Amino acid sequence: MIDKTIKVVKIGGNVIDNDAELNAFLEDFAKLEGPKVLVHGGGKIATRLAGELGVETRMIEGRRVTSKEMLDIAVMVYAGLINKRVVAKLQASGVNAIGLCGADGACITSRRRPAKPVDYGEVGDVTEVNTDTLTALTDNGLTPVICAITADKDGNLLNTNADTVATETAKALSRVTPTELIYCFEKAGVLMDVEDESSVIESITPLTVKELIDKGIINSGMLPKVNNAFNAVTCSSIKRVVIKSSKRLNDDSGTKITV
């Protein structure tokens, strides 16, 4: 029987920044069977380009503020350079990839984040995922490759968190078809000991997560990812979310988040 489950795979910036790792990951992604969607983050190219152009990166509470100049850079790098490189590489690996930002086919609509209490600038929060567009593409054998640039209903492009884009895309797809969500990143999973790659926590549930947070095992770097994962498994038909190494996409490794 053919597995019709759509796999939504998120790949982070660290892998994007490393050509050899990115190529290896894309080879693995190409081998993944059945319909699939790739969501990619940004990496350091945008920061580097901003530096070269003298555009300052302003941070508030560890979060980047997206000025109009920085948005243009993000659109160029995420929706242009990275997205098209990834698509071209996947095509050469036999995947009929198609690159999208949220504006394309209105696949991900957002709303500009309110300027209060903190004005993060040209940043959008996802309000709607158009599954008609995404399933029209996958039904035609195309593999969407989505960057974290979205657009509001007035045609303004906005910078959006890539983990959130992956989560909301998977949640929406799960309403129309069985969906899996996989976050790939540089570590083997959520680790008991951040220095020990063999200390992967196999499973996290609502019953165990609080203790892991209280003990500082799920720290501020990992918390948004785990929160996104719980959001997905509690607010949609997704059965589980896997957080795992980008080097081990096709095995059973990583941390499973379930309800």
Place this chain on the structure above:
Amino acid sequence: MIDKTIKVVKIGGNVIDNDAELNAFLEDFAKLEGPKVLVHGGGKIATRLAGELGVETRMIEGRRVTSKEMLDIAVMVYAGLINKRVVAKLQASGVNAIGLCGADGACITSRRRPAKPVDYGEVGDVTEVNTDTLTALTDNGLTPVICAITADKDGNLLNTNADTVATETAKALSRVTPTELIYCFEKAGVLMDVEDESSVIESITPLTVKELIDKGIINSGMLPKVNNAFNAVTCSSIKRVVIKSSKRLNDDSGTKITV
């Protein structure tokens, strides 16, 4: 009866560079009935960005040489900034636009231009247009917005002439469905007197084109466009190509090229 003719519209860089003109053009494009495809050129943003980044624009015989650094800039600006701005604006005008470079859905495959006699660098000539991808999109109510970045079969992105992309796309589509090709630019059409916008030549045929070239009326700036148009009407099922003002998309103005 619903007109199923696909209209392939090319818009040039001069319009891209002018926000007010671009918006007016996109409003007109939104009103165009039936299935349609927009192909857009680059404009001066890439040249400006190259200047800011200290990347030199080298020209040979009036043609830009695309270095690796310049290709990255072209990908960022054409496939990123311009393409996504156009898509977002069209979405806000009620057009279900989807932005593409040649790699997306392998819609336009190219081959690196041979380095001899002249090495133009990272430049590709179109070898194949995948009408399956394009018609799958239009059949689903999507309007492809195509930039002039293509990819070869090995996953290398390449810079390509936007007029050629429009021509080859229209030629390929004409094999599967009735197709019209419209080049929009800053003038009212091919002019008898380049200073007089009212001197539009209504029609050019193989019988009349030679005299116009001999007399210098079709000059070196206009010749590639006219040659592309003749290529389209002689090598495909396209009945006529119109060269007209981007300000008058929806009327019967301009120069018609027919066989």
